[in-house]
Amino acid sequence: MSTARRVPTAILISGRGSNMVALIEAARAVEFPAEIVLVAANLPDAGGLQRAAAAGIATASVDHRPFGKDREAFERALDAELQAHGIELVALAGFMRVLTPWFVTRWQGRLINIHPSLLPDFRGTHTHARALAAGVTEHGCTVHFVVPELDAGPTILQAKVPVLPGDDEASLSARVLEQEHRIYPQALALVASGATRLEDGVAIGR
Numbered sequence: 377m378s379t380a381r382r383v384p385t386a387i388l389i390s391g392r393g394s395n396m397v398a399l400i401e402a403a404r405a406v407e408f409p410a411e412i413v414l415v416a417a418n419l420p421d422a423g424g425l426q427r428a429a430a431a432g433i434a435t436a437s438v439d440h441r442p443f444g445k446d447r448e449a450f451e452r453a454l455d456a457e458l459q460a461h462g463i464e465l466v467a468l469a470g471f472m473r474v475l476t477p478w479f480v481t482r483w484q485g486r487l488i489n490i491h492p493s494l495l496p497d498f499r500g501t502h503t504h505a506r507a508l509a510a511g512v513t514e515h516g517c518t519v520h521f522v523v524p525e526l527d528a529g530p531t532i533l534q535a536k537v538p539v540l541p542g543d544d545e546a547s548l549s550a551r552v553l554e555q556e557h558r559i560y561p562q563a564l565a566l567v568a569s570g571a572t573r574l575e576d577g578v579a580i581g582r
């Protein structure tokens with residue numbers, strides 16, 4: 377049995393949380409270098425909250441709506457939850473709020489995200505529809521460190537899938553999602569163990 381310290385980690389979600397489940401399952405292994413201690417959502421009815429609670433993980437909901445346009449005030453409330461749980465590493469998994477430089481700088485090097493495209497291609501939303509419209513033959517997903525510029529942080533891991541004749545958004549997103557569930561736990565382990573880290577804006581150890 378491993379006695380290595382596991383890094384207390386939070387997952388932030390807005391929706392169903394299938395990547396969250398993949399991370400929780402991977403982190404059940406005692407030798408996994410991160411321990412998932414909190415799942416937090418910005419929407420109280422995010423389906424993933426129930427799935428996290430069923431897995432025995434503490435949950436928090438910090439509704440962004442009462443904060444209106446004051447994104448930083450929302451983030452301060454979220455940050456307070458993270459501090460209260462002793463969180464040292466944050467994994468965004470379908471978290472649909474753009475984070476301000478205040479939050480991103482505070483968590484720099486300890487904040488990672490999964491994006492459903494081969495970054496730097498197709499930053500932003502509706503990536504599968506845009507990939508199909510562009511006629512690309514390869515698509516995929518990227519786990520990256522979060523920096524203030526949206527979907528622009530250094531890559532930790534990437535996985536490619538083919539775009540097949542007859543693909544629609546549903547078939548393509550399902551093929552990509554399967555890879556997301558494979559690489560996100562791997563990327564979290566790389567960062568939690570220190571094998572991959574952010575130094576001077578570059579991912580070291582990839």
Ligand code: GRF
Nearest residue numbers: 392393394395470490491492
């Ligand atoms: C995933 O496609 C992820 O890449 C994107 O949002 C989606 C979240 O799905 N950021 P799930 O909630 O993890 O199932």
